[in-house]
Amino acid sequence: MKLADLATAAGLPIPANGDAQVTGFAIDHRKVAPGTVFGAFPGTRFNGEDFIEAAVAAGAVAIVARPEAKVEGAAHLADAEPRRLFARVARGFFQPVPATVVAVTGTNGKTSTVEMVRQMWRMAGHSAASIGTLGVTTADESVSTGLTTPDIVTFLSNMTGLAREGVTHVAYEASSHGLSQFRNEGLRVMAGAFTNLSRDHLDYHATMEDYFAAKMRLFDEVVSPDGTAVLWSDDDWSEQAVEHARRRGLRLLTVGERAEGIRLLSRTPTHLGQVLELEHEGARRKVTLPLIGAYQAANALVAAGLVLASGGGAERTFEALGRLQPVRGRLERAAISRTGAPVYVDYAHTPDAIEAAIAALRPHVAGRLITVFGAGGDRDGGKRPEMGRAACAGSDVVIVTDDNPRGEDAATIRAAVLAGCDGKAREVGDRRAAIAEAVAMAGRDDIVLIAGKGHEQGQIIGRGEAMRVLPFDDVQVARECTA
Ligand SMILES: CC(=O)N[C@H]1[C@@H](OP(=O)(O)OP(=O)(O)OC[C@H]2O[C@@H](n3ccc(=O)[nH]c3=O)[C@H](O)[C@@H]2O)O[C@H](CO)[C@@H](O)[C@@H]1O[C@H](C)C(=O)N[C@@H](C)C(=O)N[C@H](CCC(=O)O)C(=O)O
Ligand SMILES: Nc1ncnc2c1ncn2[C@@H]1O[C@H](COP(=O)(O)OP(=O)(O)OP(=O)(O)O)[C@@H](O)[C@H]1O
Ligand SMILES: N[C@H](CCC[C@H](N)C(=O)O)C(=O)O
Numbered sequence: 370m371k372l373a374d375l376a377t378a379a380g381l382p383i384p385a386n387g388d389a390q391v392t393g394f395a396i397d398h399r400k401v402a403p404g405t406v407f408g409a410f411p412g413t414r415f416n417g418e419d420f421i422e423a424a425v426a427a428g429a430v431a432i433v434a435r436p437e438a439k440v441e442g443a444a445h446l447a448d449a450e451p452r453r454l455f456a457r458v459a460r461g462f463f464q465p466v467p468a469t470v471v472a473v474t475g476t477n478g479k480t481s482t483v484e485m486v487r488q489m490w491r492m493a494g495h496s497a498a499s500i501g502t503l504g505v506t507t508a509d510e511s512v513s514t515g516l517t518t519p520d521i522v523t524f525l526s527n528m529t530g531l532a533r534e535g536v537t538h539v540a541y542e543a544s545s546h547g548l549s550q551f552r553n554e555g556l557r558v559m560a561g562a563f564t565n566l567s568r569d570h571l572d573y574h575a576t577m578e579d580y581f582a583a584k585m586r587l588f589d590e591v592v593s594p595d596g597t598a599v600l601w602s603d604d605d606w607s608e609q610a611v612e613h614a615r616r617r618g619l620r621l622l623t624v625g626e627r628a629e630g631i632r633l634l635s636r637t638p639t640h641l642g643q644v645l646e647l648e649h650e651g652a653r654r655k656v657t658l659p660l661i662g663a664y665q666a667a668n669a670l671v672a673a674g675l676v677l678a679s680g681g682g683a684e685r686t687f688e689a690l691g692r693l694q695p696v697r698g699r700l701e702r703a704a705i706s707r708t709g710a711p712v713y714v715d716y717a718h719t720p721d722a723i724e725a726a727i728a729a730l731r732p733h734v735a736g737r738l739i740t741v742f743g744a745g746g747d748r749d750g751g752k753r754p755e756m757g758r759a760a761c762a763g764s765d766v767v768i769v770t771d772d773n774p775r776g777e778d779a780a781t782i783r784a785a786v787l788a789g790c791d792g793k794a795r796e797v798g799d800r801r802a803a804i805a806e807a808v809a810m811a812g813r814d815d816i817v818l819i820a821g822k823g824h825e826q827g828q829i830i831g832r833g834e835a836m837r838v839l840p841f842d843d844v845q846v847a848r849e850c851t852a
């Protein structure tokens with residue numbers, strides 16, 4: 370593909386070396402080969418502009434960078450927001466892409482929702498994939514990418530790879546980091562969903578308003594102008610999210626108790642799931658969801674909204690809700706203790722999520738709810754006491770332990786969590802010992818909740834060069850402790 374063609378498609382003037390063949394795209398200069406378009410972005414640790422010379426020496430034919438960057442020996446594709454321009458230029462190169470793409474943003478529920486959308490599309494006979502925290506998941510396999518939102522080159526090449534394998538439908542998770550760094554765009558997004566907003570990542574975003582604004586880029590810019598916004602209606606931020614979608618002229622599909630699109634009339638927990646009464650386009654429906662918890666009902670309904678917004682028929686879509694499979698590490702029943710207490714593993718790692726996970730289990734607890742959790746290092750420190758408060762308010766016994774201390778002192782993190790606990794929690798730093806203690810004390814009527822790591826396979830210790838990942842899997846450890 371010629372550089373001139375890509376420039377024209379991106380609405381740019383044709384560069385002097387427009388005849389150059391483009392062979393690939395890179396945002397890391399170490400991945401530049403002859404014919405690469407290199408994106409040079411100022412980042413949090415490095416300034417990519419420092420590597421422009423090296424990229425040109427390695428054969429880059431064009432550099433996407435801010436106007437003030439110094440570029441010699443290659444075309445300078447300039448924009449004040451070079452990450453956005455990079456996505457726009459790359460979209461011409463990464464072809465084909467799946468025809469039906471939808472995205473989900475929100476503090477909690479993204480992974481669950483994209484996975485449910487994938488399952489429902491598959492039930493409708495489509496070749497579907499999801500991309501997010503669990504990696505790239507298709508009907509056959511799940512391949513981890515390390516981050517929730519991979520970098521833009523990985524994102525677009527995954528899309529092309531999936532399209533070449535025949536995948537026609539993709540649901541992806543749009544994290545606030547990903548959205549603010551333009552890591553996931555460059556293709557037509559038919560619908561976008563908003564699940565909720567609550568405290569997280571205030572180490573990266575200055576205020577909740579900034580955090581919300583980052584998420585709203587999904588409706589302001591990423592979803593196609595003729596697309597649909599699917600909005601959970603019952604969150605404190607829902608109305609403002611509706612405003613963003615409306616201002617952009619997107620079609621609206623609200624979902625929830627206060628919604629007009631898919632209205633949740635009632636929700637009745639059963640032993641293994643819940644019965645939902647819904648109203649959609651004037652028709653009342655009863656759905657038996659084989660998953661517990663209000664939060665899983667919310668995610669399932671938002672998923673249904675996305676399936677409808679991408680062309681799914683109502684009958685089939687609502688019927689599919691009854692056949693959803695559990696999402697890994699989200700209220701996953703990992704084991705039953707020797708006394709008969711169920712042990713659940715959940716990925717709750719924000720105050721709101723801990724509250725939601727506890728609320729999901731409460732109707733099923735006859736005795737005590739025993740919660741084991743910790744907070745991650747090198748992440749928003751302010752959420753720690755709030756997580757402690759949420760856990761202690763809703764549980765009968767709380768054990769505070771470690772969860773990926775990363776570059777921080779684990780005891781200091783635990784102390785910050787315990788500061789929200791009013792002396793109600795005990796502290797067991799070693800996560801395996803903490804889980805063992807919870808399981809050992811659980812009687813027949815009790816339930817154990819192990820929160821924070823969900824599907825994760827390791828305990829991250831140290832930072833930078835010193836970082837190590839010690840194998841750790843809450844589900845497996847729960848099984849070992851109950852064996
Ligand atoms: C804070 C943050 O989000 N950083 C992400 C960001 O890095 P950055 O742009 O700041 O990169 P940088 O290291 O400062 O380098 C700047 C530029 O120079 C380039 N460079 C750098 C060094 C070099 O030798 N040569 C070179 O070309 C880099 O490729 C980069 O383009 O862009 C990188 C590529 O897209 C990401 O890998 C990186 O994620 C880091 C590793 C990370 O830990 N991110 C987490 C916080 C994250 O994004 N998490 C969210 C999920 C959060 C949630 O919803 O809970 C996610 O979406 O995964
Ligand atoms: N709709 C929801 N409302 C409140 N809490 C939720 C909701 N959905 C999920 N949660 C909580 O958040 C946890 C993580 O869910 P999930 O992985 O689907 O979210 P995510 O948005 O992908 O998270 P991350 O930002 O880490 O990628 C769940 O285990 C649960 O505790
Ligand atoms: N996407 C989230 C995952 C957090 C998971 C939790 N186990 C932790 O390490 O805090 C983050 O990177 O902030």
Ligand SMILES: [Mg+2]
Pocket residue numbers: 479480481501502503517542
């Ligand atoms: Mg996720």
